[in-house]
Amino acid sequence: MSDERTPLVRVPEHTGARVTVLLQPEDSLLSLPRPKTARQLLAALDIAEECALVARDGELLTPDRRVWPDDRLLVRKVASSG
Known part of the structure; x- marks a missing residue:
């Protein structure tokens, strides 16, 4: 996953290990x-x-x-239609 955008930081006061997540289909980087x-x-x-x-x-x-520190992960929401 290569993305040059700045991710939206959740829980900014957390100073420990973090991961970066590309959430699809919203295309949000967290x-x-x-x-x-x-x-x-x-x-x-x-x-x-x-x-x-x-x-x-x-x-x-x-x-x-x-999941490891500094991982870059993709989360893709899926839905089935009957």
């Missing part, structure tokens, strides 16, 4: 305190696990996969 897993990332974004895909460097992450 910087937030690092969650430990993809599941915690979705919870922090208030998105149900079954409603989004999380990827790092083109690889899909299952909800239990670790």
Whole structure:
């Protein structure tokens, strides 16, 4: 994920490890305190696990996969239509 925009910082008082997230389809770039897993990332974004895909460097992450400091992640909301 290569994006030269400045991310919107969530919880700016947090001085620890952070991750950068490209949220689609909104095309929002966010910087937030690092969650430990993809599941915690979705919870922090208030998105149900079954409603989004999380990827790092083109690889899909299952909800239990670790998220590392300074990761650049893609969160793509998905919806099914019946």
